[in-house]
Amino acid sequence: xxxxxxxxxxxxxxxxxxxxxxxxxxxxxxxxxxxxxxxxxxxxxxxxxxxxxxxxxxxxxxxxxxxxxxxxxxxxxxxxxxxxxxxxxxxxxxxxxxxxxxxxxxxxxxxxxxxxxxxxxxxxxxxxxxxxxxxxxxxxxxxxxxxxxxxxxxxxxxxxxxxxxxxxxxxxxxxxxxxxxxxxxxxxxxxxxxxxxxxxxxxxxxxxxxxxxxxxxxxxxxxxxxxxxxxxxxxxxxxxxxxxxxxxxx
Amino acid sequence: xxxxxxxxxxxxxxxxxxxxxxxxxxxxxxxxxxxxxxxxxxxxxxxxxxxxxxxxxxxxxxxxxxxxxxxxxxxxxxxxxxxxxxxxxxxxxxxxxxxxxxxxxxxxxxxxxxxxxxxxxxxxxxxxxxxxxxxxxxxxxxxxxxxxxxxxxxxxxxxxxxxxxxxxxxxxxxxxxxxxxxxxxxxxxxxxxxxxxxxxxxxxxxxxxxxxxxxxxxxxxxxxxxxxxxxxxxxxxxxxxxxxxxxxxxxxxxxxxxxxxxxxxxxxxxxxxxxxxxxxxxxxxxxxxxxxxxxxxxxxxxxxxxxxxxxxxxxxx
Ligand SMILES: [Fe+2]
Ligand SMILES: [Fe+2]
Ligand SMILES: [Fe+2]
Numbered sequence: 001x002x003x004x005x006x007x008x009x010x011x012x013x014x015x016x017x018x019x020x021x022x023x024x025x026x027x028x029x030x031x032x033x034x035x036x037x038x039x040x041x042x043x044x045x046x047x048x049x050x051x052x053x054x055x056x057x058x059x060x061x062x063x064x065x066x067x068x069x070x071x072x073x074x075x076x077x078x079x080x081x082x083x084x085x086x087x088x089x090x091x092x093x094x095x096x097x098x099x100x101x102x103x104x105x106x107x108x109x110x111x112x113x114x115x116x117x118x119x120x121x122x123x124x125x126x127x128x129x130x131x132x133x134x135x136x137x138x139x140x141x142x143x144x145x146x147x148x149x150x151x152x153x154x155x156x157x158x159x160x161x162x163x164x165x166x167x168x169x170x171x172x173x174x175x176x177x178x179x180x181x182x183x184x185x186x187x188x189x190x191x192x193x194x195x196x197x198x199x200x201x202x203x204x205x206x207x208x209x210x211x212x213x214x215x216x217x218x219x220x221x222x223x224x225x226x227x228x229x230x231x232x233x234x235x236x237x238x239x240x241x242x243x244x245x246x247x248x249x250x
Numbered sequence: 251x252x253x254x255x256x257x258x259x260x261x262x263x264x265x266x267x268x269x270x271x272x273x274x275x276x277x278x279x280x281x282x283x284x285x286x287x288x289x290x291x292x293x294x295x296x297x298x299x300x301x302x303x304x305x306x307x308x309x310x311x312x313x314x315x316x317x318x319x320x321x322x323x324x325x326x327x328x329x330x331x332x333x334x335x336x337x338x339x340x341x342x343x344x345x346x347x348x349x350x351x352x353x354x355x356x357x358x359x360x361x362x363x364x365x366x367x368x369x370x371x372x373x374x375x376x377x378x379x380x381x382x383x384x385x386x387x388x389x390x391x392x393x394x395x396x397x398x399x400x401x402x403x404x405x406x407x408x409x410x411x412x413x414x415x416x417x418x419x420x421x422x423x424x425x426x427x428x429x430x431x432x433x434x435x436x437x438x439x440x441x442x443x444x445x446x447x448x449x450x451x452x453x454x455x456x457x458x459x460x461x462x463x464x465x466x467x468x469x470x471x472x473x474x475x476x477x478x479x480x481x482x483x484x485x486x487x488x489x490x491x492x493x494x495x496x497x498x499x500x501x502x503x504x505x506x507x508x509x510x511x512x513x514x515x516x517x518x519x520x521x522x523x524x525x526x527x528x529x530x531x532x533x534x535x536x537x538x539x540x541x542x543x544x545x546x547x548x549x550x551x552x553x554x555x556x557x558x559x560x561x562x563x564x565x566x567x
Contacts, residue, residue, distance in 0.1 A: 033327055
């Protein structure tokens with residue numbers, strides 16, 4: 001298979017997988033029962049989306065590997081997710097800010113991908129777009145609600161946004177695979193996508209009465225397998241069973 | 251005839267006719283209190299019950315299992331939600347109920363005070379714990395109190411799905427490697443007796459039963475339900491090739507059911523009273539989630555109030 005296409009699919013799948021894994025940590029510990037359920041829904045959607053993509057890869061790679069080999073048997077540097085999605089949950093403020101940043105990218109990404117020249121990928125985008133639109137609505141509403149809630153919630157959200165803004169840009173910085181896929185008509189033009197997504201995001205932030213932090217530097221590296229320290233711990237947990245009991249069915 | 255006794259007579263007529271008591275109907279204070287205790291205890295059990303299985307979501311061994319477990323634990327949250335709502339129809343709010351849980355005033359099912367130590371516990375819990383819950387809850391679908399009965403119909407459907415899912419996990423393990431099979435046997439060993447305890451004390455020692463049966467809240471005694479559970483489960487264990495940890499277990503031809511060994515009621519009461527292996531961890535986790543969530547709930551309320559004000563101003567303007 002085309003190595004650029006393979007990597008492009010893994011970037012997409014790993015984002016959904018790692019963020020889904022992060023969100024699933026909340027299950028049973030949410031701030032109120034209704035939101036525990038809602039956040040778990042998003043986790044289910046994202047892991048489901050990753051699964052479609054891993055299944056596609058497994059099929060295309062000739063049946064020698066299974067969908068589970070991708071999340072459970074790759075090492076840190078073979079994961080290509082954004083640094084954003086591996087950041088810890090911290091609290092509800094960080095979780096919502098991280099989600100809202102991701103959802104803006106994810107939604108616009110899928111909007112483009114549904115018109116991809118690659119029919120298999122277009123079909124997955126089509127299937128998951130409705131969920132992503134709902135996620136975007138959910139996290140935007142919570143960003144506004146908490147930004148414009150109490151003094152305490154405003155402070156917590158501002159603090160979270162201040163800490164997370166350095167992870168906004170990476171999604172829109174093309175790596176080699178992005179460029180190749182864009183040229184092939186398979187992937188989106190990230191520069192164009194950036195304009196739309198970031199201006200939407202800034203609008204939600206403005207509505208939430210939060211200030212957009214003035215920060216020059218963005219962190220990158222995840223898309224090329226160079227991660228933060230957090231990913232190793234995520235994988236240590238996530239891969240524990242497959243590593244401890246290699247080669248059996250569950 | 252006094253007013254109360256005629257009301258009470260009418261209430262009992264509804265019960266005897268197998269009709270439903272609805273929130274606005276007159277009911278004896280003791281009936282209301284019994285239901286609040288039972289429904290809230292049930293709701294708390296659903297919520298605390300998310301924790302032992304929640305433990306394994308991040309470690310589930312495959313994508314399929316991770317999704318199924320996540321969905322299962324989410325279902326339990328949904329059960330908690332319906333049950334808190336059913337309880338609220340009796341004139342008590344969720345905040346008060348949660349406070350009773352957090353201060354230890356209200357109980358939840360003791361089974362959740364046992365630890366989940368291996369992946370096989372996800373199988374054993376689904377199979378045995380959800381299985382025992384169904385045995386207890388199917389008769390509650392005919393409970394005399396309408397909102398509880400209706401909540402139970404929905405809950406039971408999902409619980410039986412959980413039970414099958416748990417059994418299926420056990421099946422794969424039992425047919426798997428020697429290590430997997432040992433893991434399954436170990437889980438059965440640890441969960442068997444606590445599952446039998448889920449039906450509560452022996453009938454001879456049960457305090458709440460009599461009135462509950464008269465009022466058709468409860469239909470069968472603890473021992474009857476426990477016996478049915480054993481009779482249903484032993485053939486399933488046989489099919490898996492696993493052995494229930496009870497040397498006294500024996501089929502009794504005369505009663506067409508299994509005789510089983512005595513339950514360790516000291517252990518049961520010890521765990522009920524707070525001295526189980528995970529009582530503190532479970533309660534602390536719930537209290538912590540609630541406390542960490544307070545700023546979120548306050549902010550959401552404040553925002554909703556601001557929005558309502560804006561809405562009112564624009565309406566009057
Ligand atoms: Fe349940
Ligand atoms: Fe239940
Ligand atoms: Fe269940």
